[in-house]
Amino acid sequence: MGADQVEYLGFLITAEGSRPLPEKAQAILNYKLPETIHDLRTFLGMINFYRRYLKDAAKTQAPLHELLKGAKKKDRRKVHWTDDTRRSFEKCKTGLAEAALLSFPKSGLPLSLCTDASDFAVGAVLQQLENEGWKPIAFYSKKLNETQTRFQIFQLIHGLAHPGIKSTVKLMTEKYVWSDIKKQVREWAKACIRCQKCKVSRHTKSKLGEFEQPDERFSVVHIDLIGKLPPSEGMQYCLTCIDRFSCWMEAIPILEITAEIVGRAF
Ligand SMILES: [Zn+2]
Numbered sequence: 005m006g007a008d009q010v011e012y013l014g015f016l017i018t019a020e021g022s023r024p025l026p027e028k029a030q031a032i033l034n035y036k037l038p039e040t041i042h043d044l045r046t047f048l049g050m051i052n053f054y055r056r057y058l059k060d061a062a063k064t065q066a067p068l069h070e071l072l073k074g075a076k077k078k079d080r081r082k083v084h085w086t087d088d089t090r091r092s093f094e095k096c097k098t099g100l101a102e103a104a105l106l107s108f109p110k111s112g113l114p115l116s117l118c119t120d121a122s123d124f125a126v127g128a129v130l131q132q133l134e135n136e137g138w139k140p141i142a143f144y145s146k147k148l149n150e151t152q153t154r155f156q157i158f159q160l161i162h163g164l165a166h167p168g169i170k171s172t173v174k175l176m177t178e179k180y181v182w183s184d185i186k187k188q189v190r191e192w193a194k195a196c197i198r199c200q201k202c203k204v205s206r207h208t209k210s211k212l213g214e215f216e217q218p219d220e221r222f223s224v225v226h227i228d229l230i231g232k233l234p235p236s237e238g239m240q241y242c243l244t245c246i247d248r249f250s251c252w253m254e255a256i257p258i259l260e261i262t263a264e265i266v267g268r269a270f
Pocket of ligand 1: 162167193196197199200
């Protein structure tokens with residue numbers, strides 16, 4: 005006779021899926037507010053053993069991880085709890101208490117991946133459509149590093165209406181402060197693809213890119229126009245063409261720089 009559920013390495017496994025083992029989860033739920041940095045780290049380690057079952061774990065735990073910044077191994081220093089961090093601690097526990105039953109992935113079922121991002125964390129849940137309902141298979145979440153967080157903020161603010169570079173810098177500096185904020189925001193705004201596509205009249209200077217080395221003659225030809233020059237036999241402009249592979253160069257005098265004349269000359 006097979007059992008309809010088994011315990012395995014801290015997990016309870018049933019025919020439908022798996023979830024944290026109730027007594028292990030209970031031990032974490034009974035965990036007292038950690039007094040030392042070391043205790044806090046132990047708590048986070050325990051809870052993260054079940055991370056796959058926790059929705060938005062990174063977001064919930066972020067304030068607690070802040071407390072570990074600069075901590076040493078076996079750090080016996082006291083944690084300075086605030087209302088905020090105490091709330092995070094409780095939230096971690098509630099999250100575990102409500103931990104979802106995760107279905108086993110079954111081949112052939114439709115999958116969906118829902119993602120969500122806040123100011124400082126990204127989260128995702130992978131689900132499968134089973135008996136007309138979406139069942140979670142796994143949760144994923146990650147805290148963003150400083151630059152990623154800042155970029156996230158930039159995208160939130162700039163992404164609403166894609167204002168120009170100056171306005172974006174103004175909006176950002178009204179609300180946020182970090183070193184080099186103006187420079188960084190200016191660069192991000194300059195590089196925004198949507199803005200570049202919409203505002204063709206604006207000159208955007210893109211960063212110098214690496215050209216791939218062509219391996220054939222005339223597969224890549226750089227052209228440029230020079231002029232207006234003093235007239236010579238009626239010609240006032242020059243079309244220059246350089247083959248990138250052989251560096252063969254041509255300069256063709258032309259009358260005007262209309263697309264038609266340049267095209268024909270080329
Ligand atoms: Zn933009």
